[in-house]
Amino acid sequence: MAEKIVGILGGMGPDATVDLFQKILRATPATRDQEHLRIIVDCNSKIPDRTAHIISGAEDPWPYLHESAQLLERAGVNLIVIPCNAAHNWHDRIQASVKVPVLHIMQATADHVQANYPSVTKVGLLAVPATVKVGLYHRAFANHGIEVIAPDKEHQELTTKAIFAVKAGDSGPEGTALLIKAGEHLIAQGAQAVVAGCTEIPLVLKDGDLSVPVIDATRALATAAVKMARGED
Amino acid sequence: MAEKIVGILGGMGPDATVDLFQKILRATPATRDQEHLRIIVDCNSKIPDRTAHIISGAEDPWPYLHESAQLLERAGVNLIVIPCNAAHNWHDRIQASVKVPVLHIMQATADHVQANYPSVTKVGLLAVPATVKVGLYHRAFANHGIEVIAPDKEHQELTTKAIFAVKAGDSGPEGTALLIKAGEHLIAQGAQAVVAGCTEIPLVLKDGDLSVPVIDATRALATAAVKMARGED
Numbered sequence: 289m290a291e292k293i294v295g296i297l298g299g300m301g302p303d304a305t306v307d308l309f310q311k312i313l314r315a316t317p318a319t320r321d322q323e324h325l326r327i328i329v330d331c332n333s334k335i336p337d338r339t340a341h342i343i344s345g346a347e348d349p350w351p352y353l354h355e356s357a358q359l360l361e362r363a364g365v366n367l368i369v370i371p372c373n374a375a376h377n378w379h380d381r382i383q384a385s386v387k388v389p390v391l392h393i394m395q396a397t398a399d400h401v402q403a404n405y406p407s408v409t410k411v412g413l414l415a416v417p418a419t420v421k422v423g424l425y426h427r428a429f430a431n432h433g434i435e436v437i438a439p440d441k442e443h444q445e446l447t448t449k450a451i452f453a454v455k456a457g458d459s460g461p462e463g464t465a466l467l468i469k470a471g472e473h474l475i476a477q478g479a480q481a482v483v484a485g486c487t488e489i490p491l492v493l494k495d496g497d498l499s500v501p502v503i504d505a506t507r508a509l510a511t512a513a514v515k516m517a518r519g520e521d
Numbered sequence: 522m523a524e525k526i527v528g529i530l531g532g533m534g535p536d537a538t539v540d541l542f543q544k545i546l547r548a549t550p551a552t553r554d555q556e557h558l559r560i561i562v563d564c565n566s567k568i569p570d571r572t573a574h575i576i577s578g579a580e581d582p583w584p585y586l587h588e589s590a591q592l593l594e595r596a597g598v599n600l601i602v603i604p605c606n607a608a609h610n611w612h613d614r615i616q617a618s619v620k621v622p623v624l625h626i627m628q629a630t631a632d633h634v635q636a637n638y639p640s641v642t643k644v645g646l647l648a649v650p651a652t653v654k655v656g657l658y659h660r661a662f663a664n665h666g667i668e669v670i671a672p673d674k675e676h677q678e679l680t681t682k683a684i685f686a687v688k689a690g691d692s693g694p695e696g697t698a699l700l701i702k703a704g705e706h707l708i709a710q711g712a713q714a715v716v717a718g719c720t721e722i723p724l725v726l727k728d729g730d731l732s733v734p735v736i737d738a739t740r741a742l743a744t745a746a747v748k749m750a751r752g753e754d
Binding site: 299300301302303306309310313318319320321322323324325326327328329330331332333334335336337359362363364452455456457 | 532533534535536539542543546551552553554555556557558559560561562563564565566567568569570592595596597685688689690
């Protein structure tokens, strides 16, 4: 069975796109260039802010997401991944607009937690307010009988601040400190693992930074994409 | 004037493609996602080895390079960059096959050295044997009155070994040590700067590792691409 071409519908933000790209390379067994997958990336950072649309009705990113998915399909990709959690609010519409499968980051993450941390029944969610609001993580984990808890207002604001600092090019220790504070707040409420549910978060919060496992949703998506592309799913 | 869409004809190797992608982001003044350029990447690691073709007549990468350039042009890119020095052996044919400009890494590098190190008259070249053999760096620097020197057989072998270790996923200190040895050998012969003339080299050899400036050809290409895309060239 021929390897599939991976399409990355990216740019939200660009550094998170680089991060997923790199995690796909690291998840691929390869000792020379030619053993890697073909990957086509549309890093369209012009896509309007997902959070601003969901929370306050700013410009709808949908026409841009649709155009990018079409571009990737025309370019010949066989599957699509989207390194932006909040953009998964449009996952069903994107999937309906193309013939190739569009992987789902929340589902990949919930599957990963169930497979690797079978005793976990409650996870904490660090994400932008839009991702928390639309409840996609809640639903994906509920399918596996796992409860999702989100930060209170104060700790959500720390999380959002850390995420937008990364988008502004600042991946320094201040963002890590904010996320650790928000993460430990979730752990104090019973979270047995904390999901880095915004693709900017793994750039500053790593597994080991908290007293429970940090679940890297971007890596879960990368692993799922490599398995599908290599026909191992 | 509208910003241009950058196309990356990549995959040679994939980590070098990520490196150029990241250097384009860092060379772009941006404080939020939407201020970044749109970048479309074809990371086609299946393109046959450039060195193997030039040195020993293995499969010709040209049909693959041609197909990737066409794909990027159809996707709507307004300029193309190629994060592989050896692939510039086909630069003229790629340029002739598309309507959009294809930047030239050797020219971008020679321009960068002339502008930033005006007293330099002799540079050392660390690259794969194919890049050394085709003489593209020699010609680009000769246009600025700068001489290019390459390692002897023994030090060329150290360089090639370090490059293929990176392609195999090993970016550890051994590769850096090999390149420092080869670089200091060039400096002993009068090189006033050393060009990292293979896109795998900047992943393990940084400015400061040698007693003269290390010229990152990938960064010079990224800077030239951002200038052209923003209409500042």
